[in-house]
Amino acid sequence: MSQNSQLPKRDKSAYRPTPKRVVFRRDLETGKWAWIKNRLFFPIQTHAQALYRKLEGYRQTHPQYYVRTAFAAVIGALIIIPAIGIIQHDPAIKAKVIRGIDSLTQNKVLTLAAVTGRSTVYDEDGLMHGFGYDVARQYASHLGVELRVIKFDDANAVLSAMHSGDVDLALLSQSNIISEQSAKLPISPLACSDSERAIFAGAGIDADLVFVSQADSDIVSNVTQFLCDDEFQEDLSYLAKFHDDTLLDNAYNAQHFADAIQKLPLYEYGFRLSAKEFNHDWQLLAMIGYQESHLNANAVSPTGVQGIMMLTQDTAKAMGVKNRNDAAQSIRGGAKYLSQLQSQFQDIPEVDRLWFVLAAYNMGPNAVRQIQSRLSESGKDPNLWLNFYAYLHKNAAKNSRYRQCITYVTNIRTYLEAIKKHNANA
Structure with a gap:
């Protein structure tokens, strides 16, 4: 046995702990x-x-x-x-996903690709609607699914999304389908007859609008059946009237509106101030004022409403307005009232809420709710503006307030688009 093996083992020194990485x-x-x-x-x-x-x-x-x-x-x-x-x-190389009615109803979502435009999807400065867009929303409501819109600037991008199977439907003008491959895709014109094409054209809407689907999809045949239903055909004519883009084509209306634009700076600060206080679009307040009084602070109607925002005496009192002919008070009172109406109609989807609120501003919230109840009783979605607007048209002969509301909301939509375009160009 070696000498080293006989040495006793030395205990580990308490003064020499296991070395550790130094962390300062x-x-x-x-x-x-x-x-x-x-x-x-x-x-x-x-x-x-x-x-x-x-x-x-x-x-x-x-x-x-x-x-x-x-x-x-x-x-x-x-x-x-x-x-x-x-x-x-290249759609021939990229793997396709064939979309049909079964997959659409299973996923509960209808995905639509569209070229932005006045007749398709209008999306400017926080205002989004459009004739083709509203038709697609009505179809989605018919199927009981959600509508999702993907907007493109040109038709080629829309068709590429369609070929690749990224969307269920495409919305564009038939004149944009020029390639040989795209020409073979199934289409469904939004206008099912020559008379409808005439209605579209008369309202300034592209009469060649079509829905397009993939070659192997059955969605277009289904949407064609929906579009050409007699009852929906009537509603579609009303929708075209709501999106009528010819109001300011009339020389008298155009000149009157141009004069109002020149007059608007006198009250613009008041509109902006009240809009900021109540979280509104100031241009919307201004166009309500234009529709109500043509921006005349001293306006008085035969029914007794007064001022720029044409408030009734009861409404003015409730909004804290002491002098309805004072422009600043009237604008603030109108903005406050509009804010209360928006709170009352929070259940309406945002895309349609504005039109319901404007209808309530014109004819009162109770009258709007009564019509919604009747729509619900008849099996129609009471929160879709097209259903409400069509009801007004169908019953306008019985109630003059309905005719007035039709004109009121339609005009403000036109004026709002016009003022936004004017300010964007300026």
């Missing part, structure tokens, strides 16, 4: 997130710095490997990037 106090974070920073981010940073130093050392000892890696990356990019572009743009 200045390296540690203090405060609310100290534990996360010290236990998570600090170790990650430390290991990342160590890895960088290791790679840097390897680069200095084996520089040839880095040159080969960089060369391989460049060659790979030159091959992969063009290939991805071809796959994305």
Whole structure:
């Protein structure tokens, strides 16, 4: 037995603990997130710095490997990037997802691609609607599904989305379908007859609007059956009247509106101030004032309403307006009343809420709710503006207030679009 093996084992010195990595106090974070920073981010940073130093050392000892890696990356990019572009743009290569009625009703979503425009989807400065868009919403309501819209600036992008199976339907003018491949796609014209085409054209709406689906999809046949239903045909003519874009084509109306635009700066500060206080679009307040009184602070109607916003005596009192002919008080009172109406109709989807609120401003919220109840009793969605607007038309002969409301809301929509366009151009 060796001499070393006979030596007794020495206990570990209490003065020489196991060495640990030194962490200076200045390296540690203090405060609310100290534990996360010290236990998570600090170790990650430390290991990342160590890895960088290791790679840097390897680069200095084996520089040839880095040159080969960089060369391989460049060659790979030159091959992969063009290939991805071809796959994305060539519908024959990209895997298709055939969308039909079964998948649509199962997913509970109708996805629509559309070219933005006056006749399709109008989306300017917080105001979104449109004739084709409203027709698609009505179809989605008929199926009991949600409508999602993807907007594009040109027809080629819409057709590309359709070919690839990214959407269920496309909405565009038939004149945009010019390629041989797209011409074979099934289409469903929004106008089912020549008389309807005439109604569209008379309202300034593109009479060549069509829904388009994939070649193997059965959605177009279903939407055609819906569009050409006799009852919906009547509603569609009313919808065209609501989106009529010819009001200001009349020389008298155009001149009158132009005069109001010149007069608007006198009251613009008041509209902006009240709009900011009650979270409104000031241009909307201004166009309500134009429809009500043509921006005349001293206006008085035969029924006794007065001022720019044409408030009744009871409404003015409830809104704290002491002098209805004072422009600032009238505008603020109208803005406050409009805010209360918006609160009362929060159950209406935002895309239609404005039209219901304007109808309530004109004929009173109780009258609006009564019509909604009748629509609900007849099995129609009471929160869709088209259903409400069609009811007004169908019963206008019985009630003059309905005729007045039709004109009121339709005109303000036209004026609001016109003022937004004017201010955007200015």
